[in-house]
Amino acid sequence: MMTERSIREAKAGDKAFILWDSQIKGLGAKIFPGGEKSFVLSYRVNGAKRLSTIARVSELSLKAARERAGQELVRIRSGETDPLERRREAREAPTVNDLWDRFLTEYAPERITLGRMTTGTLKDYRNQAHRYLLPVLGRMKVRDVRRTDIERMARIMAHVPVQRNRTLAFASRLFTVAEHWSLRANYTNPCRGVVRAREEPRDRILSDSELAALGKTLTSLADRYPVPVNVIRFASVTGFRIMEAAGIQWSNINFERGCVTLPQTKVGRQVRALPPAALELLKSMPRINDCDFVFTTTGKVSVAYKHLDEVFKMVCQKARIENVRMHDLRRTVATTAAGQGVGLTVLRDLLGHKTVQMAVRYARQADSAVAAAVEQTGGNIASAMGVKPKAKIVHIRKRRHG
Structure with a gap:
C-alpha cells in the first residue's frame, strides 16, 4: 500500500x-x-x-x-x-495577441466590406490595442482574462477618461467576437461591469470674434499651407467631421445638385448637401495628378490628420484662440444652426447623425445661447430705462445624477 x-x-x-x-x-x-x-x-x-x-x-x-x-x-x-x-x-489556447491578429485579418475586413465598420474606426482600434490593451493583456490566454485584468488595464488610463472609455468599448467588442468564435464561454465578457469614467460634456463653441480671427489667420497662412487651410475652411462652413472633409473625392461631388456622397461615415454611406461657400471652395481646388482626392498634398492620398492637426494648432495660436479643437468647428456649426431654429430632423441630416437624439445636445446648447442673449438684451433695455437690478442673478446648473 x-x-x-x-x-x-x-x-x-x-x-x-x-x-x-x-x-x-x-x-x-x-x-x-x-x-x-x-x-x-x-x-x-x-x-x-x-x-x-x-x-x-x-x-x-x-x-x-x-x-x-x-x-x-x-x-x-x-x-x-x-x-x-x-x-x-x-x-x-489562443492568447489575446492571437485574438487581435485574427480580428485584423478576418473580422475587420468583413465588417468594413459590409459597411459595419469604417477604416477610421479600425485605425482607432489599432491605436488602442497597441498603446493600452496588448501591453497588459497580450500574452494572456483569451479564456483566462477576467474583469480584474480589464480593470488593471483601465487604471493605466485614469488620467485620460475619454480614451479609457473608448478602449473599454473596443475591448468589449473584441471579447464579444471571441465568444462568437467559441474562444470563451458565452456571456463571460470580462469588460461587463467595469466602471466607465465620467466624461464632462464639451460645449466649446467659437464666438463671432473668434471665427473672424480664425478666418483672418487662415487667409494669412493659405499660401504656405493651402490644403490644410482649405480643409479647415470647408469643415468650418459645413460641420463635416474633419476626416470626412479631408477624404472628399472629386468623383463623389455633384456640383449641379450641390451635394457630395460620403461612401463611408460612422453611420454608413451618406449624401450631404453643401452650402454655396463650400461649393465655391471645392471649385477653387486644383486637381493634382488626376488624383481623386480633393484635398491632397501628395497627389496619391488624402491629407493626413496629423498634418491638419499641426496646422490647426498653429492657426489657433496665431489667432489667440484658446481651448479649441478641430471638432469644435462641427459643434459651432451645429449650435449655430440650432440657434437659428433649424429642426432636429434637419439638424440630424446636416450633421450626418444616425438619430435625432444625437442632435438634441446641440439644441440644448443653443438654448443656453438664447438665454444669454435674453439676459443681455433685457439688461440693455433695463439700463436704458434706468432700472437697476437689486440682486445679482446666479444661474444654477442642474445637478447631474449618476
Missing part, C-alpha cells in the same frame, strides 16, 4: 519507477532518477494507455492526490476530454 512514508523513503534508482496505490486504481507516485517525485494517473482512452502527471509530491498530500485522481477518473469515464488532451489544449 502506498503511504506518505513509503513515498518519502523511496530511493531513486538508475531508472524511473512508480509506486502504485492500492486505494485508487491507476494512481501512483513516480520516482525519477534525479530524485524528483510526482503523483501520476494511469488510465485508458479508446483502448490507448495514458499516463498523466497530477502534481509534484512536494505540492500535494497523498489524500489530496487521491481525491484529485478520483475526480479525474470520473470525468474520463463520463466521456470528457482526458487530462493530457486538456493540458495540450491549454498550451495551444
Whole structure:
C-alpha cells in the first residue's frame, strides 16, 4: 500500500519507477532518477494507455492526490476530454495577441466590406490595442482574462477618461467576437461591469470674434499651407467631421445638385448637401495628378490628420484662440444652426447623425445661447430705462445624477 512514508523513503534508482496505490486504481507516485517525485494517473482512452502527471509530491498530500485522481477518473469515464488532451489544449489556447491578429485579418475586413465598420474606426482600434490593451493583456490566454485584468488595464488610463472609455468599448467588442468564435464561454465578457469614467460634456463653441480671427489667420497662412487651410475652411462652413472633409473625392461631388456622397461615415454611406461657400471652395481646388482626392498634398492620398492637426494648432495660436479643437468647428456649426431654429430632423441630416437624439445636445446648447442673449438684451433695455437690478442673478446648473 502506498503511504506518505513509503513515498518519502523511496530511493531513486538508475531508472524511473512508480509506486502504485492500492486505494485508487491507476494512481501512483513516480520516482525519477534525479530524485524528483510526482503523483501520476494511469488510465485508458479508446483502448490507448495514458499516463498523466497530477502534481509534484512536494505540492500535494497523498489524500489530496487521491481525491484529485478520483475526480479525474470520473470525468474520463463520463466521456470528457482526458487530462493530457486538456493540458495540450491549454498550451495551444489562443492568447489575446492571437485574438487581435485574427480580428485584423478576418473580422475587420468583413465588417468594413459590409459597411459595419469604417477604416477610421479600425485605425482607432489599432491605436488602442497597441498603446493600452496588448501591453497588459497580450500574452494572456483569451479564456483566462477576467474583469480584474480589464480593470488593471483601465487604471493605466485614469488620467485620460475619454480614451479609457473608448478602449473599454473596443475591448468589449473584441471579447464579444471571441465568444462568437467559441474562444470563451458565452456571456463571460470580462469588460461587463467595469466602471466607465465620467466624461464632462464639451460645449466649446467659437464666438463671432473668434471665427473672424480664425478666418483672418487662415487667409494669412493659405499660401504656405493651402490644403490644410482649405480643409479647415470647408469643415468650418459645413460641420463635416474633419476626416470626412479631408477624404472628399472629386468623383463623389455633384456640383449641379450641390451635394457630395460620403461612401463611408460612422453611420454608413451618406449624401450631404453643401452650402454655396463650400461649393465655391471645392471649385477653387486644383486637381493634382488626376488624383481623386480633393484635398491632397501628395497627389496619391488624402491629407493626413496629423498634418491638419499641426496646422490647426498653429492657426489657433496665431489667432489667440484658446481651448479649441478641430471638432469644435462641427459643434459651432451645429449650435449655430440650432440657434437659428433649424429642426432636429434637419439638424440630424446636416450633421450626418444616425438619430435625432444625437442632435438634441446641440439644441440644448443653443438654448443656453438664447438665454444669454435674453439676459443681455433685457439688461440693455433695463439700463436704458434706468432700472437697476437689486440682486445679482446666479444661474444654477442642474445637478447631474449618476
